[in-house]
Amino acid sequence: MDLLRNAVRPYAWGSRTAIADLLGRPVPAPHPEAELWLGAHPADPSLLVGADGSEVSLLDRLTEDPEGQLGSDCADRWGNRLPFLMKVLAAEEPLSLQAHPSAAQAAEGFAREEAAGIPLDAPNRNYKDPNHKPELICALTEFHALAGFRDAHRTLELLKSLEVPALRAHIELLAAQPDADGLRALFTTWITLPQPALDKLVPQVLDGCVAHLKEHGPFDRECRSALELAEAYPGDAGVLAALLLNRIVLHPGEAIYLPAGNLHAYLHGTGVEIMANSDNVLRGGLTPKHVDVPELLRVLDFRCGDVPVLRGDVVGHQTAYRTPAPEFHLSTLDWSVGGSAEGDDAEGEWIDSAGPQILLCAHGRARLTTADGREIEVVRGQSVWVAAGDPPVLVQPVDLAASGRVQLFRATAGVS
Template identity: 45%
Template sequence: MDLLANTVRPYAWGSTTAIPELLGTEPTGEPQAELWMGAHPGAPSRVDRGGGDTPLSEVIAADPEGELGAATVEAFGPRLPFLLKVLAAASPLSLQVHPDLVQAKEGFTDEEERGVPVDAPHRNYRDANHKPELICALTPFTGLCGFRTPGATAALLDALGVDGLKPYADILRARPEDEALSEVLTAVLTADRDAVAETVGAAAGAARRLADGDGPYAGVCAAYAGIADHYPGDPGVLAAMLLHVVRLEPGEALYLGAGVPHAYLDGLGVELMANSDNVLRCGLTPKHVDVPELLRVVRFEPTEPEVLRPRTTPGGEEVYATPVDEFRLSRHVLVPEGEPRLLDDRTPQILLCTGGEVVLREAGGPDGPGGGSELVLTGGRSAFVRAGERVAVSGGGTLFRATVAL
């Protein structure tokens, strides 16, 4: 077992207090947006096996099969296939989509051949991998996810009563669903920013009025108005109005597949994803927006977001089921007098404590804990467990377990 030293990413949308409160540290006054746990080259965790802090990525590269196990290496190559984060949003993240695996490989190869520097601001593909992801709420959490049906969005735009939105409502009613969504999103993102700012402002004002009432659009309009407060005049506000507003209670989760537009708005959560940093942005950001590439990747189909609740196994592990192999997220809610729980050791794991105190103990045999070493995790602390290393967990706290779904 290795205690992880992790990097906090200070993105502007991050909370100044949520991650420090989780870790029990003093706030710095600066935003602390994401706590990264894993071996992504952008901010790998560090471990100390007697020779000082070493990036986990280097440890794995030195002995992939020993750290990850033969099955994981055979399936995904000699790298940890997932990245675990704690995400703390105080303001909306960019509206974005992720490519599928084929699109990511094609896009990465194209930019490599054209000599686009991997750290260039206009680079779309930082790697050749896809980025399906799962967010599990630790506090009440709000986000946008997936297109509403065009008819439902047209009704919302009618309720806002803004003249500049009427052409979009007409398109949403007149075209087949995929064409309607594509045409409206394209029109919003390619419009002259100054020209569309007036419509964005009027739509935001109308959303605030509806949010103050008790009508059917009050809840979603409160979310859209909040987005507009952070991004006044941004065309992404209109793009956001095409999407569902999703609210998660602690312990609930949301899975996001390729091509599904989404944005996180506020809250603290555990996020698990394939080990990738490929993001195509639709708006709500000062960063690069590549509209043609975005439109190639977006799946223009209405979807109904599915809020995931964990399935409890006979051993007490609560599993969040997703349709990907690169990662698997589960949770153990441990009580002080409970029996230790032996974890499956076939794949590499990152264990994250999000509250209380959890004891990790090396297990001496197939039937339970032995006299091996111990590691105690408190809020926000995490550990890497190599494939083949038997660990039992106990204590009084909540432990999230990230591993591979093989």
């Protein structure tokens, strides 16, 4: 059991306050901070901090002792690598519109680009590794996102409500087949429009959005998002595509799971994200980066409907977010002054260490004690690596009355 020091990724869309505040650093930060990475991704592995202050890369520790750190089952299945990556994601501005491939698509795409000799760092490279990247985001603050294609009939209502004559042919296209195939046809039409056509159509659609907002129509949030995206990415086909997606607001503790092929964009907010340990992203707009339209269309899932909001299964102080992903599992340990019976803060919760896990303190202060007596205290923003070979760990809130709440996020490998 070791404290972790984790890398902060300074992407332009990040927040100057959220991650700095979580880590107890001065606010605002000197530049946007978008993601805090917790794990063993080769691009930015976490560092294990010894009692004497020494540091060693978690990636190196896994290489030296895969079975002791991962457990034999995990090491055998995932090739001696940590199968998940945990992040704190802080979006001040929208991320790109994107989707991730399935495992079979990723393996085929990676092999194809390797055979073509495309360098891994080439801007037109789609597949950085042969792995898929399912992910789950759990909100720490109110979190706004676009995710998955909305029911086609509801989208027809939205497009008609804009009263834009230039959309008539597009509406008829979807109305003729109001299902996944119709959405594929409409999305393909929009994302392949020549720039002069986009420069003509997008402003007319935005005018329709403005009129809709003035009339307080039923799609206010969708129209407002389109206007905000257009301000950041004028003339981008992704502005139109955003009108096809579910507009989701997560409250703290709520989560969504994004499987392969789900077109999505995170808009604003802070959350804990967990994903398969992969870099594979197919972008669909709202970005200056490479957009490979044919490859994107190959991986997208156009099945439509609501994206389920997960509130977790609660047992005692633990809340578990169930997904079909074999690489990861996310849960929380949570105590609050109003929700804890007397004595709960002393009893705590035992967690096993059958596999690798990372614990991140999101609120308050907690004490982690192994069955053989080792002890670490963590405060908000600190995290701990627990190896598969470590004994079970007792997690206890500290000074619960003072903080009002103690919460830890727990990332482990999934259960197949």
